[in-house]
Amino acid sequence: MAQLSEIRGAGLGLKRELIAQLQAESGKDSIGAISFLEIAPENWIGAGGRIGKQLAWLTERYPIVAHGLCLSLGAPDALNEVFIQRVKEFLDQYRIPLYTEHLSYGSDGGYLYDLLPIPFTEEAVYYVAKRIRRTQDILGRRIAVENASYYLAAPISEMDELTFLRAVLEEADCWLHLDVNNIYVNSVNFGFDPHEFLRGIPGERIVYAHIAGHDQEAPDLIIDTHGQDVIDPVWGLLDEAYRLFGTFPTLLERDINIPPLSKLMQEVNRIAEMQASYMPNHRYANAR
């Protein structure tokens, strides 16, 4: 199995639009700060033809993180174990050392292809944690779960997001995929202090992080589009996270309104520069 330690430094979320530019710049200093790429297995499993060849080209040159979209960890319908088995084969085929998923759900008997918020209840903690453990059992490896962004608080919630997140991580004994942009988005949407939230994060479980931009629709509403440059308060949260917990591999997500690679590199370079001024996260250095 590929080693988690292969994923380090700064990374870039792969979009189809970027592949030709990555191929053209291959081996050049201009993209030297990209130490790894991230892909959604749901877009690449079972793909042949041109995109199959592109994937082979990329996986020969970069360590890859698989960041899933449709595992639907918090859903009321049964866990799709056939799919998890396909993910396992995919991870093995391309020697992918890390698979992460959202702490959310996106199915109700059929897939909705979106990320919806799980109500923060005690029953939900045990339910989701059990499904994460089952996923880890099938995959034969630990996964990381990402703190999700959301826009609507469930009135039936019994705890706050941080308590829920901590409880799930503890109960599932999985890693944390920390999304600093999502902390910021939720802090605006629900009016809490993002730095206080960050200080409550179990740093020893962080193996991986995301940073991204978003669209501010109103003073109290941010839509998590990944369609803009990263804003300074979010850079500030990443800096604070490195200071508190040590550095961990961190990826820039950009999903829409995608600028040229050279422009995205400014943000990837900034991640790498920030990392250079801190020590690596201890838990991560020891992680297998």
Add this chain to the structure above:
Amino acid sequence: MMAADLPAFQQYQLQFTSHLRNPKQNPRPAKVSAKRMRLYTQIVFHNWESSVSACFPVAKKTLGIRAWEKLVRRFFIHHQSHSPLFRQIPEEFLRFLETADDLPPYLKSLAHYEWIELALSVADVSIDMQSVNDDGDLLQAVPVLAPALALLSYDYPVQRISPRFKPMQPLAQPVNLLVFRDIQDDVKFMELNAVTARLLGLLQAGSMSGRQALEQLAAEIGQSSPEAIIQFGLPLLLDLKAQGVILGTAII
């Protein structure tokens, strides 16, 4: 899914998604903000609609935005999609169309025609070119076809449908189309006459030489002179080779 025996958080989730799917019919969960709920109904349906429309630009244009969105909403309300792969959303849409009534008569054919391009562009099939003789004798040896290839026959002239041409009656003779992925991984479309379509159908099994296939074709169409059909067939095979439909002949 039925909610009665489920834990409260799951009952909430199912109310949430049934409202997302059909906000006019199903109320949102109690005490949730109407404004924020509307945001979800908009975002989730927008993403769903974009995923479908990406594969069916002609169907969308031909139906018109309003009719298209109504149809995609029906798809969202009534269809349980069982594939977690985004690429298979269009296939799920075709499955939904099979069950839908009151559609324009040409729509299922058109949607299938639009989908096949995506399906063949990503089909996970390949061929070892070491086992293909690029210069082989197309009559004596067994021709090898491009591996991602579909021979299709539609009751409507799908390749000509547009907002200005919406055929309401099926064709007297179905239109035969060949769709295939060439060696550069580009998907190509060709309209075929019935004889060429049948010839390719015979060759698709990968067991007949060009001559055997042409002889069988001659028998099927009642042509008693095999030499005449070879005369007619060889240029056809060479042309299919030049177009990249035939890659060469099998090396045994």
